[in-house]
Amino acid sequence: MEEHRVAALCAFIDQLKELRELAGSPSLAELRRLSKKDNSGTSKELTESTTHDILSGKRKKVPDWSWVSSFVTACAIAGDQTGLDARVMGDRSAWHRRWRAAREAQQGPPAMPAASASLPAQRPAADKRPPQLPVFISPPPPLSEEEQRLLEIYGRTGVRLLRRSDPGNSQDCMRLAVIACLKGWPEEARTWLHRAGAAGNQAAVDLLHEPGWKETAADHAFRFGQEHQRADRNRPSTAMFFYRLAGDHGHSGAAFHLGVLHRNKGEDWAAASWLRRAAVDGHSLAAIELNGVSEQLTQTSWEDVERMFEELAQPDPPPAAGDSHPPTAT
Numbered sequence: 001m002e003e004h005r006v007a008a009l010c011a012f013i014d015q016l017k018e019l020r021e022l023a024g025s026p027s028l029a030e031l032r033r034l035s036k037k038d039n040s041g042t043s044k045e046l047t048e049s050t051t052h053d054i055l056s057g058k059r060k061k062v063p064d065w066s067w068v069s070s071f072v073t074a075c076a077i078a079g080d081q082t083g084l085d086a087r088v089m090g091d092r093s094a095w096h097r098r099w100r101a102a103r104e105a106q107q108g109p110p111a112m113p114a115a116s117a118s119l120p121a122q123r124p125a126a127d128k129r130p131p132q133l134p135v136f137i138s139p140p141p142p143l144s145e146e147e148q149r150l151l152e153i154y155g156r157t158g159v160r161l162l163r164r165s166d167p168g169n170s171q172d173c174m175r176l177a178v179i180a181c182l183k184g185w186p187e188e189a190r191t192w193l194h195r196a197g198a199a200g201n202q203a204a205v206d207l208l209h210e211p212g213w214k215e216t217a218a219d220h221a222f223r224f225g226q227e228h229q230r231a232d233r234n235r236p237s238t239a240m241f242f243y244r245l246a247g248d249h250g251h252s253g254a255a256f257h258l259g260v261l262h263r264n265k266g267e268d269w270a271a272a273s274w275l276r277r278a279a280v281d282g283h284s285l286a287a288i289e290l291n292g293v294s295e296q297l298t299q300t301s302w303e304d305v306e307r308m309f310e311e312l313a314q315p316d317p318p319p320a321a322g323d324s325h326p327p328t329a330t
Contacts (some may be wrong), residue, residue, distance in 0.1 A: 008105035014060055016071065017055055017096070019089050023075035024156075024237060028052060029267045034074035044070050062103045068095060081235055153185045157241040170199035175224055177204065181217040182245040189217075214249055221246035222254040229257070236261050247274060252281035260289060 020026065026034070028048040035046040044066045051071070054063050072095045088096070150159055158179045165172035177192035196204030203220070207244050225242035232238070240261055246254030259274035271289075278286035 005106045008102050009060070009062055010057070012098070012102035013055065013057060016068075017087065019075050020055070020070065022089060023079040024081075026075070026078040027267055027270065029269075030265060031071070031074045031076065034077045035070045035264050046070055046074060062106050065096065065099055068099050081237075152187055153183060154179050155183065155241070157238060158183075161238070164193070167195060167197060170196045170201035170204065173199065174201055174204050174220065177207070178217045178220045178224065178242075179245065181207075181214060182221060182249055218246040218249040218251040218254070221249075222251050222257075225254060225257065229261075247277060250281055252278045252283035253288070255281060256283045256286050256289070258260065263289070 020031075028046075028051050031046045031051055032048060035044070041118040044064075046067070050067070054067070069092060071094055089095075104277075123330065134172045145256050150162065154162055154176070158176070158258060161172075161179070162176060165176060167173065173192045173196035177189045177196060180192060181189035193204045193208040206214055207220075210216055221242045225239045225246065228242065229236055229239035238259055243254040243258035243261070247258050255274045255278035259271045259278060262268075262274060263271035279290060
């Protein structure tokens with residue numbers, strides 16, 4: 001019976017985590033902010049500590065419906081903001097059915113009635129029904145080996161860009177080359193650089209023959225981040241993706257811009273992390289911006305700090321259901 005309860009809880013929590021991934025893996029702070037937009041009347045604010053404990057399995061019971069309702073709504077809003085479809089796993093009513101099934105399953109199967117002489121020795125055939133098991137919405141099919149390979153090379157955002165790219169467009173090829181280069185896949189990067197060069201991109205030809213090409217690739221990633229930020233100010237996720245690539249390779253401007261974007265989203269610890277990197281790498285305005293978030297940082301516990309850095313260290317999650325069949329780079 002105990003195994004039955006544990007399995008029911010684990011299955012439900014796994015689906016909550018999958019929903020978050022489909023929404024673009026919003027941070028705990030972002031989920032809390034988005035939960036305040038839920039006006040259903042049946043939800044609650046998603047505090048970072050509670051959300052962390054539930055998704056990490058520290059809580060041993062299925063969470064209350066008010067929390068689940070708020071989590072589902074926050075993920076839906078996050079998906080809308082990043083262009084991802086988190087609703088493939090069902091609307092609020094579907095999640096309520098799923099939550100109720102998980103809650104009932106965790107209570108264990110009903111007790112069998114004691115044997116009695118008044119009961120018939122054998123039930124009629126019509127009454128022989130299989131036991132009712134909790135019904136969960138099945139997750140999307142697993143990724144193929146090729147899809148997993150592309151995800152490892154480009155990351156979730158990179159795979160989405162790959163799907164939208166024109167192999168004959170030199171700028172698209174250059175973007176993919178920069179991603180592959182900075183993620184540590186030089187042969188894949190060279191494939192795209194050859195294509196970009198053949199399409200007339202001189203920068204790709206220069207990068208292809210540059211010995212220490214990661215520094216220059218980081219400069220290109222920073223420029224791509226600026227282009228995406230200007231093109232869609234309301235959805236900075238792609239810009240942040242390129243800024244992170246460049247910032248991870250010592251580009252102070254990218255680290256600075258990424259810190260500012262995190263600050264604008266209310267993610268002060270992430271902002272401080274990147275602004276501190278930018279300051280160390282020599283950006284002149286980083287220290288000023290860092291002082292601007294210091295007051296907010298003093299109100300956050302060290303436990304929240306550790307969780308924030310754990311989130312920053314997480315690899316890119318699997319792509320959304322609509323991204324499950326990207327083209328190959330060959």
